[in-house]
Amino acid sequence: MVTTVGRSGGIARAGRAIITLGCVSTVAFLGPAGTFTDAALQQLVDRGRIAAGDGGAPDTAPQTLPCDTPTQALAAVREGRADFACVPFENSVDGTVSPTADALATGTRLQILAETELDIAFAILVRPGTAPSDVRTLSTHPIAAAQVRSWVQENLPNAQINTTSSTAAGAEEVAAGEADAAAAPARAGEILGLDALASGIADVSGARTRFVLVGNPTAPPAPTGNDRTSVVFGVRHEPNSLVQALTELSIRGINLSRIESRPTRVDRFTYFFHIDLVGHIDDPMVAEALAALHHRTSRLRFLGSWPVDAHGDAEAPPADRAAASSPPDRTEGYAWTRAMATGRG
Numbered sequence: 431m432v433t434t435v436g437r438s439g440g441i442a443r444a445g446r447a448i449i450t451l452g453c454v455s456t457v458a459f460l461g462p463a464g465t466f467t468d469a470a471l472q473q474l475v476d477r478g479r480i481a482a483g484d485g486g487a488p489d490t491a492p493q494t495l496p497c498d499t500p501t502q503a504l505a506a507v508r509e510g511r512a513d514f515a516c517v518p519f520e521n522s523v524d525g526t527v528s529p530t531a532d533a534l535a536t537g538t539r540l541q542i543l544a545e546t547e548l549d550i551a552f553a554i555l556v557r558p559g560t561a562p563s564d565v566r567t568l569s570t571h572p573i574a575a576a577q578v579r580s581w582v583q584e585n586l587p588n589a590q591i592n593t594t595s596s597t598a599a600g601a602e603e604v605a606a607g608e609a610d611a612a613a614a615p616a617r618a619g620e621i622l623g624l625d626a627l628a629s630g631i632a633d634v635s636g637a638r639t640r641f642v643l644v645g646n647p648t649a650p651p652a653p654t655g656n657d658r659t660s661v662v663f664g665v666r667h668e669p670n671s672l673v674q675a676l677t678e679l680s681i682r683g684i685n686l687s688r689i690e691s692r693p694t695r696v697d698r699f700t701y702f703f704h705i706d707l708v709g710h711i712d713d714p715m716v717a718e719a720l721a722a723l724h725h726r727t728s729r730l731r732f733l734g735s736w737p738v739d740a741h742g743d744a745e746a747p748p749a750d751r752a753a754a755s756s757p758p759d760r761t762e763g764y765a766w767t768r769a770m771a772t773g774r775g
């Protein structure tokens with residue numbers, strides 16, 4: 431089912447990177463309607479990070495394609511059924527969203543083009559007339575379950591938590607009479623006509639989730655001075671190989687904002703390293719570090735450079751390297767970096 435996301439915000443704000451969509455563009459997302467991912471996509475539209483283009487009417491909005499998993503949303507882009515996918519990427523309580531990370535690390539290369547962050551707190555949704563003591567089952571997404579488990583144990587002691595493909599899918603189970611309660615965005619309750627037994631629920635206050643907009647490989651949005659770059663790589667199974675790879679970043683003063691190892695799923699007990707770093711592939715120190723990483727690692731995959739969703743102070747990589755060790759021949763690495771930076775990879 432393809433639907434259209436409402437667009438209430440303005441066009442581009444000066445200085446903000448924008449993904450201009452064709453007026454017939456389709457964005458796949460982790461659905462159904464009412465998920466946090468749905469809200470994140472709406473936020474990208476409202477903030478003018480996604481704008482209808484190609485001469486579309488001013489209020490033309492992208493069409494949306496709800497999917498059951500981040501993997502399916504990304505597959506929709508790979509298979510040409512969608513132009514972009516909006517998927518959860520990292521939760522401040524539960525960490526990297528593994529299905530998203532794994533689907534980006536393997537298969538045809540895709541590229542992250544934009545991010546947006548949401549505050550995460552849950553409404554406990556029930557059918558009208560349900561009392562707390564009636565709640566025997568509560569359905570929600572596994573990452574959501576990790577964020578409400580203590581509250582549920584304390585306030586709904588009879589409830590068993592069952593996991594669903596998304597928070598809004600849990601709310602749909604409640605509406606269908608298949609579960610007594612769901613932990614989901616309040617919006618899912620409004621869509622389905624459910625009541626909230628409680629709202630603003632979060633075991634860890636201040637939780638946030640980062641969502642990313644992913645498309646086919648292209649030249650990244652222009653650097654803003656407050657950007658992230660994401661790569662995935664493997665290293666040889668020998669002493670020092672990971673340290674040597676990371677040293678290429680540290681000697682250039684490049685800061686990491688996330689590092690994760692995930693099984694390659696190719697050879698047993700081998701791992702890919704997922705890294706987000708401060709800076710843009712067009713920043714000279716980042717370009718040099720990526721060229722060096724190309725030399726030090728195997729299967730280096732560029733997942734994109736994009737502007738940080740505005741929060742906190744801007745972080746940028748250093749402009750140059752004071753003390754450089756004599757570098758090995760990096761001609762091939764630089765050719766790869768240029769290809770990624772210009773969308774020819």
Ligand SMILES: O=C(O)C(=O)C[C@]1(C(=O)O)C=C[C@@H](O)C=C1
Binds near residue numbers: 460466468521527571
């Ligand atoms: O199920 C949803 O509503 C989602 O958008 C997914 C998701 C996630 O995967 O992290 C998004 C934010 C919350 O942290 C819980 C679930």
